[in-house]
Amino acid sequence: MSITCELSNLTSKKAKESRSGKKWLKKPLLFLILCGSLVILLVMFSWLGRSQKEETGSCNGEAKVLYRHQNVTRSEIHDLVSLFSDSDQVLSFECSKESRPGMWENYGITCSLNMRSEKQETRWIPWNLNPSGLAHSISSTSCICDNLEPSLQQPEKSENLEEGQEQGLSTYLRNAWWWCLILGVVVCHKIYVFHSKAPAKRKEKVHLQEPLAQKKQQQRAQTSSRGAGKWRKNILLLGILGGVSFSVWWFWDTNEEIIMKRRETLANMCDERARVLQDQFNVSLNHVHALSILVSTFHHGKTPSAIDQKTFEEYTERTNFERPLTSGVAYALKVPHSEREKFEKEHGWTIKKMETEDQTVVQDCVPENFDPAPIQDEYAPVIFAQETVSHIVSVDMMSGEEDRENILRARASGKGVLTSPFKLLKSNHLGVVLTFAVYDTSLLPDATEEQRVEATIGYLGASYDMPSLVEKLLHQLASKQTIAVDVYDTTNTSGLIKMYGSEIGDISEQHISSLDFGDPSRNHEMHCRFKHKLPIPWTAITPSILVLVITFLVGYIFNEAINRIATVEEDCQKMRELKARAEAADVAKSQFLATVSHEIRTPMNGVLGMLKMLMDTDLDAKQMDYAQTAHGSGKDLTSLINEVLDQAKIESGRLELENVPFDMRFILDNVSSLLSGKANEKGIELAVYVSSQVPDVVVGDPSRFRQIITNLVGNSIKFTQERGHIFISVHLADEVREPLIIEDAVLKQRLALGCSESGETVSGFPAVNAWGSWKNFKTCYSTENHNSDKIKLLVTVEDTGVGIPVDAQGRIFTPFMQADSSTSRTYGGTGIGLSISKRLVELMQGEMGFVSEPGIGSTFSFTVVFGKAETNTSITKLERFDLAIQEFQGLRALVIDNRNIRAEVTSYHLRRLGISADIVSSLRMACTSVSKLENLAMVLIDKDAWNKKDFSVLDELFTRSKVTFTRVPKIFLLATSATLTERSEMKSSGLIDEVVIKPLRMSVLICCLQETLVNGKKRQPNRKRRNLGHLLREKQILVVDDNLVNRRVAEGALKKYGAIVTCVESGKAALEMLKPPHNFDACFMDLQMPEMDGFEATRRVRDLEREINKKIASGEDSAEMFCKFSSWHVPILAMTADVIQATHEECMKCGMDGYVSKPFEEEVLYTAVARFFEPC
């Protein structure tokens, strides 16, 4: 009970879980896949967008730089041209110049310069710029620009290419990951589905009969499932780890890329800035150079000099835009010491010494305050200076340490030379001084250093104010807000000198690009860095976190799934265990029932015996009634116990079927006679019909067959009330298979039942057509087991009872389950009978089915397979009828019955006796068909067809024909029930010779016929039969037993029935006694005897008999000597203490006629003896 409870609980729970679980599992899966694809798309888009933007950004920057560069060059050319070309050319540029605001003032100066240049045109021609040269220079610049562009683009492109490759790889990786994820999801789902199915499959495999093997299997399954669970958990852990590491990798990768991008941008910007600075510087360097040439041309080349301080000032002021980086320019003359006085005199001031100490405090430096320069080899006093640096006029540049060195280097190299950065005079900014040497015009381009020094006539210096320079520059460039720039002088590697810079920005990531300011001896560097720290890389964080989240989500789902699998497996395990336990309990129950029923039977026998004993004593009517009731109840209980025992035996598989030849018709007769009492009581007509195609003898288990039939018929009787019939019919299954060619009349009627009007039943009450249940029999129609030695019978029991309610029809074969609970109240019974019958039928390789309509009746059908008996096997039980049958052989009978099917049943019974029967439907018909009346031995009239008036006509007919016929046919009335008075009344009326009470059966029929036909005297058949005393009275019986006690008991028992008993105590003595001629009618032989056992003794006796029989047959011995019998065969019955099949067969083999189990029981003794002794 508790087991089943648990089981049902579990199943229901599981069912619920699995139902909800499936739904639950599917939704997140879909969601997950959606999420995954979304994220893929997102990531891909963001990647594409970013790379495009960067490309365009960098391009724009380049273009800007180029454009500016070109612009500068162009403006420079403008200036030059405005200075040196003729007015026509100038005019052509004028418009563009005039458009520049704030420039028109300088225009006048250029004009005046133009006038002067016209005067000295001839001298200037060879050196002057010509338009073609100009064009050349322009074109070259543009060429450079053009070259620059591709060169700038090229590395970027290659970078892009590399980057693209990398990007492709990572996107590929990412996509692969997504696919892996989806694949993993699908695979896991599949695994889950498979696993949830697999236990079910496994479960089916479990065998009931092998609990041990099952247990082992279970254990194995358990361990394997546990292993699988662990394995799955590990995979999950691995997957989650993989997901986490992937997300970390993704973050790292993306972050790295971002940082790289940043660095690249920084590098690009830094390089750009450096380049621009460098270019600008170079441009202004060129300008300074140009200025130096100008000075050399117009100051030294002309006499008198075309330039004085004022002109220089003005010019430099006007061309200052071309040198945006210089804070000022100055020209110093090379004055040797020898010429100092002359020079001083010429200019009216003395050469002053530069105060190096004062350079730190430059606020108000007045050259007049400077001391005169000390005496040196040569001096470099400034003669011209831009206005911004006019304070250094007359200062000797050679006196400054930096400047001196600078000057020396400049004149030696002939190129622009830079000083290291120092604080500039006055402005107090860090700056550098660029120095150009001005040579004599005669200097060759490939002059040596000495020549250069020799040719030097002056120096042009320009001071660059670095901070303002860089600032100005950076202002022009894009994204100045984001980048911080430092410029260093790195000539002295040990100590960097910062020329420009701020403290802001992150120093950790900075880019260094070298600057080339045209002075090979000096190195400069530009350090760039971002002002702001790296912003939080959201583009890297978002997807990686997403991946992480998804990983955990998927992991969670899988974990749930795994847990579910585990729980399901556990449940399955539990269920399996419970199932095994339930099965074991079932088996135990069956065994318990079997044992208990057996144990109950024994004391029940005692109770019954005592009751019987009690009934034998002197009891008054009341006591007798009580005792009888108790006895009856006891018998019922015993039969019930027997049924339960059967059921239990079948369930525990211990029931084995016998295989002995038996006569089915005899069994059916038996059953019908057994149940006739009950049927007659209720007024139900009981009819038996066996098709002529069914062989007489079949091999099978008669007792079980009988049990089935008894059960079904008993049920039918129980559920049929006061009307109708019960009809048992047996056909070959083959007969039914092809309904169109059925020859059997009864079967035809059955099949027609319900289909058409022609169908009729035995009693006339409607019944259910059994065809419905036949159709369902598989075995009935299967042709495969068409073995020649097997016959398949189809047995049908039809009744007109209350029928089975439709809703109860499904459970009719369930043990202890009746159609409904009220049934047991109304009709009693346990409801076990049908279940047993079905199981028995199944044991006999048959099927059982039924059709039932409430209110009309039920028809139970079943098929059984029996072996075919060998043709010459005869059943001894029939022998006693043989004589009678021979008597009746060849007689003719007329059956008058208004129901064809009933008439067929009657004629079947007559056929068994060898009587051929004609059928007419009514008395009137019988009268008309005179031809049929000839040579009739008997007329059987059904009570329903009985009609006194018509019969008198018939009777007259018969009596009239008395003359023609040798004898008058005997008239029998067939009645379902008739009281004794009715019967005697009938008989005394003289019309009828005998009333036969249905059900018809062979023994009854024979008795009746014998009485009326042969003996002609009236006897009461079937009365004395059951009395053993009459059977054994005055019989000479020999008892052979070595055991004195047994002997006495057997003697006592037999004597009680009136037999004359002789006892001997050994086989040998028995042999002596049984030597013909003797007077013994039967012999009871013990099997286990010392010296000569029962088998041996019987064999000897039989040998003796055979010998003598032979002698008689050959006439050797006179028949008188053995007058009593024509042949000797004394029935020998074995007495055994325990009957088992083997001994039974052995008994038969050695010539015994039967056996009785040793403590004699009346009934057993009767059945054993009855067939030898004719009732007389």
Next chain:
Amino acid sequence: MLGLGVDRLQADINRLLASLFHQGVLDEQFLQLQQLQDETSPNFVYDVINIYFDESEKLLRNLRLLLMDREFSDYKKIGLHLNQLVGSSSSIGARRVRNVCVAFRSASELSNRPGCLRGLEVVEHEYHYLKNMMHELFQLEQQRILAAGVRYPM
């Protein structure tokens, strides 16, 4: 007493029988035996039981002799004796004796000497118990018959 005790004696007999049945000492065969007794053979049960006791006594003695013999090996003979004892016991319905005899017999079939000795003891014990019971029963029976035989002139 004097006739009034018939019913009580009968009740005693029945009670004794019932207890014997309950203990499994007797079975329904004994009832059958009693049924065989009628006017023609009024002492049938008594006779049969007496014969049984005589026979069994002999058999048991033989068995004991056989088993006590030191160079004993004739288990077949023991089997024969036991067969007899089983047969007669089941005939009179001495169920317990029969059952222990069967156990004894299986021990002898296995040539299990200690088992045989033990079996013999048990059989003897059961046998004596049965004998006592039967003795009591017959005494009661006799008393009953005597009591029933007393008739008072009306």
